Amino acid sequence: MNKRLLKVAVTTALTVAFAVPAFANPFTDVPAKHWAYDAVNKLAQAGVVSGYGDGTFKGDKTVSRYEMASVIATAMQKKLNNDQKEIVDQLSKEFATELTGMGIKVDALDKKMDNMVKVSGDARVRYGASDSYDNLDFRARVSFDGKINNNLKFNARLTSGNLGYDKDFSGKNGADASFENTNTIKLDTANVTFNALGLNNTIGRQDLVLGNGFLHDSAMTGIASQAGNLKVFAGHLKNTSKIAGAEYGMKLGAANITADYVNYDDGSDDTDVYGANIGIKLTNSVTALGEFYNVDNGTSDANATAYGLKFNKIGLTALYRDVEAGGFPGFSNMQNDMQTISAAQAGAGFKGLEVRYDREIAKNTMLNLKYQDFENQDGIELDGGARTQATVSVKF
Numbered sequence: 001m002n003k004r005l006l007k008v009a010v011t012t013a014l015t016v017a018f019a020v021p022a023f024a025n026p027f028t029d030v031p032a033k034h035w036a037y038d039a040v041n042k043l044a045q046a047g048v049v050s051g052y053g054d055g056t057f058k059g060d061k062t063v064s065r066y067e068m069a070s071v072i073a074t075a076m077q078k079k080l081n082n083d084q085k086e087i088v089d090q091l092s093k094e095f096a097t098e099l100t101g102m103g104i105k106v107d108a109l110d111k112k113m114d115n116m117v118k119v120s121g122d123a124r125v126r127y128g129a130s131d132s133y134d135n136l137d138f139r140a141r142v143s144f145d146g147k148i149n150n151n152l153k154f155n156a157r158l159t160s161g162n163l164g165y166d167k168d169f170s171g172k173n174g175a176d177a178s179f180e181n182t183n184t185i186k187l188d189t190a191n192v193t194f195n196a197l198g199l200n201n202t203i204g205r206q207d208l209v210l211g212n213g214f215l216h217d218s219a220m221t222g223i224a225s226q227a228g229n230l231k232v233f234a235g236h237l238k239n240t241s242k243i244a245g246a247e248y249g250m251k252l253g254a255a256n257i258t259a260d261y262v263n264y265d266d267g268s269d270d271t272d273v274y275g276a277n278i279g280i281k282l283t284n285s286v287t288a289l290g291e292f293y294n295v296d297n298g299t300s301d302a303n304a305t306a307y308g309l310k311f312n313k314i315g316l317t318a319l320y321r322d323v324e325a326g327g328f329p330g331f332s333n334m335q336n337d338m339q340t341i342s343a344a345q346a347g348a349g350f351k352g353l354e355v356r357y358d359r360e361i362a363k364n365t366m367l368n369l370k371y372q373d374f375e376n377q378d379g380i381e382l383d384g385g386a387r388t389q390a391t392v393s394v395k396f
Contacts, residue, residue: 073099117146124393128338130384135338136165141188148192155206157189188219199225208233210247210260211277213333214306215293237331241266245273255280260293264330271297273329275304285313295327302327302349315358325349325377337370339387350374350382364395 076092092099121142128135143157161184191204203223210216220243222235234244245262259276275293282288287310295302304327308319328346335341341350352374361367373386 117144119144120396122393122395124391126338126389126391128387128389130339130387132384133339133387137338138163138165143189151194153193155189155191155193156187158185159188160185199227201225208243209333210245210262211258211275211291214277214291214304215260215273215275215329216243216262216331217333217336218331237264239266254282262329269297271295279310285311287312289317289319293327293329295329297326300326304328306354308354317356317358319354319356320352321354321374322351323349337387338389339384342383345376345382349377351377361392366393367391368393 119142121140123138123140125138126136139160139162141157141159143155145153145155147153187205189205189207191202191206193200193202195201201223202225205219205221206224208216208218208220208224218237220233220235220237222233222243224231224233224235226232229249230246231248232246235242237243242265243262245260247258247260249256249258251257256279257276258278260273262273264271264273273293273295275291277291278289280288288307289310290307291305293304295304302324304321304323306319306321308317310317323346325348327349328341330346332341352372354374355371357367357369359367368389368391370389370391371386372388373381375381
């Protein structure tokens with residue numbers, strides 16, 4: 001048989017058997033000092049291989065397609081992750097004739113995996129500091145993704161909220177440090193996704209990030225539909241404000257452009273936001289960034305702009321922001337920082353330097369550093385002075 005396929009099959013069989021504890025090797029022709037002793041032992045204990053009737057393994061014997069199909073059939077009954085499932089699925093198609101002769105349906109594995117719920121999650125620890133602020137917090141989230149049928153998927157996510165280390169979470173250290181759960185464990189997303197009328201639709205509580213997050217980065221309860229590069233959405237935010245809008249992304253030469261329109265309506269104020277952000281790849285190492293938003297609430301009309309550079313290979317981004325009075329979106333990702341822009345500061349506007357550093361320090365582990373040095377439009381430094389935030393996040 002194909003040697004590469006055989007190697008993949010053996011590797012997969014070993015993977016699904018890796019957690020089996022070691023016992024006495026049942027095969028008389030595999031001595032304890034043999035290089036394959038542990039591997040053969042685990043395969044046997046997992047029931048993936050059973051050897052021959054005379055108690056031997058016959059490792060020097062060429063494996064037949066039927067014998068290989070027997071190994072695959074056993075692996076198909078094991079609990080597999082997505083990567084393992086993909087390998088076994090390929091092997092099952094290669095050995096479909098032999099498996100069918102053994103009375104095993106090749107599509108059985110697909111059906112089994114369709115009914116599985118994928119569990120994933122993330123956790124983070126953050127430290128934030130300024131002249132008037134110093135704190136540490138933690139957060140953990142667990143997501144559940146599953147397939148109801150061929151056209152209906154669901155997602156649900158539990159979050160711990162921010163677990164503040166300081167007893168006084170408002171910005172100053174308390175007399176004694178203790179953990180404080182500012183949000184009880186709750187379900188922060190719950191939605192279903194399906195295709196209809198040529199649109200990919202998600203209904204329910206869901207994350208909504210527009211542009212690079214400065215315009216909007218907050219969950220909504222409603223519907224978001226996407227067709228190609230166009231996304232339209234409508235729903236309610238956590239403060240009961242209504243939200244509706246659209247986003248369109250396109251690539252034009254070396255530039256990636258995203259255009260947005262959002263309407264916020266809290267019952268008393270009706271605000272329209274128009275804007276766009278652009279990234280132009282100057283070289284493989286450097287991308288020029290720019291963004292512009294206009295915020296119009298009927299009584300005031302203000303702009304927010306930013307421009308700078310991203311050094312792709314080292315993960316460093318430097319931006320200069322200029323937000324006019326009334327030009328700060330209320331649901332920006334800057335509101336998710338440990339020390340947020342206050343309502344008074346946002347209303348008066350601000351400007352200054354923002355530097356970010358993002359780097360993967362280990363597999364599924366990211367380090368994010370952020371430094372902001374803002375002043376108001378009159379040139380007076382914002383309360384608290386320069387802000388620094390460090391975050392380590394992991395995915396599992």
